[in-house]
Amino acid sequence: MPVSAIILALTYAPFLMAVPFVPLVMACMYAGLRFTRLSRIHQILSLFIFFTTAIQGVSLWLWLEVKNNMPLSHLNTAVGILLLAWFYQEVFRGFIDKWIFGWTGGLLFVFALINAIFLQGLYSFNSYALMVQCIMVIILSLTMYAMLLNDTVKEQKRDQLKSLNWINAGLFIYFASSILLFYFGKVIIDTFSQEISLYSWIMHSFFATIMYICFLIGLWTHPRN
Amino acid sequence: MDPSTELDYLETLLPLVGIIFLIAVGVVFMNQQFQKSLFKQQLAREELKNKHQLEMLQTTIQVQEDERKRIAQDLHDELGAALSISKMHLLRLEKLGQTEPEAALREFPELRKYVDSALTSTRRISHQLMPxxxxxxxxxxxxxxxxxxxxxxxxxxxxxxxxxxxxxxxxxxxxxxxxxxxxxxxxxxxxxxxxxxxxxxxxxxxxxxxxxxxxxxxxxxxxxxxxxxxxxxxxxxxxxxxxxxxxxxxxxxxxxxxxxxxx
CATH class of the missing domain: 3.30.565.10 (Histidine kinase-like ATPase, C-terminal domain)
Known part of the structure; x- marks a missing residue:
């Protein structure tokens, strides 16, 4: 990557960090307007979007105020695990037993809480919980891709196929791209300069933007009853 | 590479390998669950299809039997009755023809009526069988x-x-x-x-x-x-x-x- 691009990115860091907020707010507003007319799967995704919007909003404000926003990251991860497990439980309803999602979501939520309180601490970067969330979502999104190739599933979810593909694509792109950022996140923060750390978070913003755009398209293309 | 660098390298690499392994195992497990469930659904669908086909076959047989019963009833009630009455008239005419020929002649229109009725019934039953x-x-x-x-x-x-x-x-x-x-x-x-x-x-x-x-x-x-x-x-x-x-x-x-x- 040319040095000039890195410098440019660092110069406009605050703007670039706020960019994902645009599609997120748009998705949040759309989900809010159409909530009662959405299917159950899309309603659960909407809850995830509403929660993320609230957390990201407060988080961005704290970052601009140069205050530690790590507790919000812990909260976001823990609740995000539950909501995403619930989302995939509904997607796989009728094809995979729901106890798998219940146990997975429950155990990982508890792990995220234990990590916040005892392991990494509330005010430090929660790389362990984020890694665990990434692993869960990558497994579920890959399984969903395999499932959507099946003719029976295509037939049963015919009207939701397009929408689910977009949402799943967003989740997979974000979590698969960010997994290494989260894995090396603590090392980057502890070892490298603030500028390099910021650069990795700019990349994270880019992936998050893609995810929220996919959510927006997924909601937009949801089946109209 | 000195041992401490090698150790750092392994400390970084091994968890990453473990994570990728976990993801792979997770995907395989979920796909297995999905295939199992799909198989159960396909079996249930086949069972339903077979049950439906059996019901259709039973209905077809029932409809055929009902049709046969109706035809038999029509043949018996209408055609059979008309022919029986015609036969009785013919027997009467046979006797009357010997003793009172003129009286016998007067009975023919009545007899023709019953034969016509028998023909009408035959035609109706035949049209129902093949319009x-x-x-x-x-x-x-x-x-x-x-x-x-x-x-x-x-x-x-x-x-x-x-x-x-x-x-x-x-x-x-x-x-x-x-x-x-x-x-x-x-x-x-x-x-x-x-x-x-x-x-x-x-x-x-x-x-x-x-x-x-x-x-x-x-x-x-x-x-x-x-x-x-x-x-x-x-x-x-x-x-x-x-x-x-x-x-x-x-x-x-x-x-x-x-x-x-x-x-």
Whole structure:
């Protein structure tokens, strides 16, 4: 990557960090307007979007105020695990037993809480919980891709196929791209300069933007009853 | 590379390898669960299909037996009775012919009446078995004639709207549609309490669409939906590799929709 691009990115860091907020707010507003007319799967995704919007909003404000926003990251991860497990439980309803999602979501939520309180601490970067969330979502999104190739599933979810593909694509792109950022996140923060750390978070913003755009398209293309 | 660097490298690499391994195992496990569930669903679907086919077969046999019973009853009650009475008259005429020939001559019109009745019954039973007007007039005119006949009672107004010539249909399809329309008319007259009914037939190169509606009370009970008449229709349509859907219309009344492939 040319040095000039890195410098440019660092110069406009605050703007670039706020960019994902645009599609997120748009998705949040759309989900809010159409909530009662959405299917159950899309309603659960909407809850995830509403929660993320609230957390990201407060988080961005704290970052601009140069205050530690790590507790919000812990909260976001823990609740995000539950909501995403619930989302995939509904997607796989009728094809995979729901106890798998219940146990997975429950155990990982508890792990995220234990990590916040005892392991990494509330005010430090929660790389362990984020890694665990990434692993869960990558497994579920890959399984969903395999499932959507099946003719029976295509037939049963015919009207939701397009929408689910977009949402799943967003989740997979974000979590698969960010997994290494989260894995090396603590090392980057502890070892490298603030500028390099910021650069990795700019990349994270880019992936998050893609995810929220996919959510927006997924909601937009949801089946109209 | 010095040992501490190697250790750092391993400390970084091994967890990453472990994570990728975990993801792979997770995906394999989830896919296994999915395949298991899919297999169970497919088995359940096959079972349902077999049950449905068995029901259709039983219905077909039942319909055949009912038809045979009705024909036997008609033959016995009408034709048999007319021929028995004719025979009795002939025996009487045989005796009268020897003693009172003029009186015997006066009995012939009466005898002819019974023979005519027997012929009428034979004709009627024969037409029910194989509708003559379908052979002579073709399906389109037969359907229109059936609608006019049913409308003549003044209870329900039956309309037929056909957008093309139905001469290209094979005989089996024509006969089935004829019988189906007869059954639908019957159901409307007996159960629907309707005032108006319409049959629309649309034909293109690939398929025939047969759409029947009435403005009656629709199908009220589950058992009406599974009635033998509708099952019989289903059997006829399946035999022609077609598709039958029926139910209650949103605006009220009953509908039956048949799609038949023509290729």
């Amino acid at each position: 003559a007007r379908l052979q002579t007039m073709g399906l389109e005119k037969s359907l229109v004639a059936m609608a006019e006949q049913a409308s003549a009672a003044g209870v329900v107004q039956f309309e037929v709207d056909i957008n093309d010539q139905l001469t290209i249909l094979p005989w089996a399809a024509s006969l089935s549609l004829y019988r189906i329309y007869g059954e639908l008319i019957n159901n409307t007259l007996r159960h629907a309490r309707a005032t108006h009914s319409q049959l629309k037939i649309e034909l293109n190169q690939a398929r025939l669409l047969f759409f029947y509606t009435d403005n009656g009370q629709g199908l009220r009970l589950e058992k009406e939906r599974e009635g033998i008449g509708l099952k019989g229709m289903e059997g006829r349509v399946s035999a022609l590799r077609g598709k039958l859907t029926f139910g209650n219309r949103e605006e009220g009344g009953f509908f039956a929709r048949i799609e038949l492939p023509l290729a």
